[in-house]
Amino acid sequence: MILNFINRKSILFAPILYPASILYLLITKIRNILYDRKILQSYKSTLDVLCVGNLTVGGNGKTPVVAALHKHYSELGRKVVIVSRGYKSSGKTGLIPEITDANLDTLIYSFGDEPVLHKYINNAAVYVDSDRVRAIKNLEKLNNFDLVILDDGFQHRRLTPSTSIILQDISTDRLLNEWNINNLLPYGDFRECIKDSLNRISKLVFVYRSALKVNLEEDRKNIAVKALGESKIGARFLNIYSDSFINLNNLQEVDKPTAAIAITAIAKPKIFFSNLQDLGIKLIDQIEYQDHHNFTVEDILKIDFENYPLITTFKDAIKLIKFVTNKDLLNSYPKLRSLRVIILKQRLDISEIV
Numbered sequence: 001m002i003l004n005f006i007n008r009k010s011i012l013f014a015p016i017l018y019p020a021s022i023l024y025l026l027i028t029k030i031r032n033i034l035y036d037r038k039i040l041q042s043y044k045s046t047l048d049v050l051c052v053g054n055l056t057v058g059g060n061g062k063t064p065v066v067a068a069l070h071k072h073y074s075e076l077g078r079k080v081v082i083v084s085r086g087y088k089s090s091g092k093t094g095l096i097p098e099i100t101d102a103n104l105d106t107l108i109y110s111f112g113d114e115p116v117l118h119k120y121i122n123n124a125a126v127y128v129d130s131d132r133v134r135a136i137k138n139l140e141k142l143n144n145f146d147l148v149i150l151d152d153g154f155q156h157r158r159l160t161p162s163t164s165i166i167l168q169d170i171s172t173d174r175l176l177n178e179w180n181i182n183n184l185l186p187y188g189d190f191r192e193c194i195k196d197s198l199n200r201i202s203k204l205v206f207v208y209r210s211a212l213k214v215n216l217e218e219d220r221k222n223i224a225v226k227a228l229g230e231s232k233i234g235a236r237f238l239n240i241y242s243d244s245f246i247n248l249n250n251l252q253e254v255d256k257p258t259a260a261i262a263i264t265a266i267a268k269p270k271i272f273f274s275n276l277q278d279l280g281i282k283l284i285d286q287i288e289y290q291d292h293h294n295f296t297v298e299d300i301l302k303i304d305f306e307n308y309p310l311i312t313t314f315k316d317a318i319k320l321i322k323f324v325t326n327k328d329l330l331n332s333y334p335k336l337r338s339l340r341v342i343i344l345k346q347r348l349d350i351s352e353i354v
Helices: 008-036 062-075 104-111 113-122 132-142 173-181 194-200 218-226 269-278 297-301 327-332 334-338
Strands: 048-053 080-084 125-128 147-151 163-169 203-210 235-247 252-254 259-264 282-288 310-312 341-347
Touching: 008 194, 048 062, 062 080, 062 113, 062 147, 062 163, 062 235, 080 113, 080 132, 104 113, 113 125, 125 132, 132 147, 173 218, 203 218, 203 269, 218 235, 259 269, 269 282, 269 341, 297 334, 327 334
Parallel strands: 048 147, 048 163, 080 125, 080 147, 163 203, 203 235, 259 282, 259 310, 310 341
Antiparallel strands: 235 252, 235 341
16 A cells, blocks of 8 residues: 655765755754753743654644634633744734735735735734744733644754644645654654654544545555654644635635636645546646745736636635735736636544544
């Protein structure tokens, strides 16, 4: 069942990448030992800190899980704030202010697309700072929150979370195979060795993304947990599926389009494209950009959107909304008035991991 997958880039550059991975492994092991033995100090906040992280680079489902956790705990009456490092931002720190059509693009540039997404879609309080310890100390002083959801901070050992939920995508045979091989950067995708991290993980969640809701096969579950060895961590399995559509122009639910142009700038676009096809949508074109790419007017104007709607992810939608709501852009580029953008909505059962 598992494909014997070896990255072609790794084959080509193996004489350089593999030794570099061994060096990286030694560095991460020494660093973890220093923190585990308290030679290097780690800060423990007076606030509850829930870390949502992963052991590999690239998309593992953190964005929809963080959003779902924020909604879940807010409905329970917790005063929740999301802390993010603001990847690919200008480096601005602090709480993201209220968002308007006029300042949306500036905020994405200043704070990053994902933090602004959580603020815009979920009306979440979001604090951005690459130094998570500094961020949480500042939040303690504000005295407005009692729960911090730390978006991607598992390797930030200077901070000790109350709980760490680790997500691992096993949606394809290749991803499942890579999980069991556990090659570290830069030869593989792992940030640290699995066995070195197990003592810090509260919940290990294997993510399986699909078009419609499915139950993961038992043999895939068994292969996934094999890498855990004798660990007593109870693995959990989370299906992130997509069965509904939102019109970005008015944020109302709409029917499934029969044909569309798919556009995205996420880490694993092929899973997105595959899910759309599994849902029976004819893809006129599949447009992919580098992860976190901020779409420009030029990007959009060269697309045949007058004949077909664009379909995208929630993560991408925050960078496309200006093209359907910003009056200055619509006046400057009248052609944009015919642009229709549909979001593929993701669903998950948060009770599987809380």
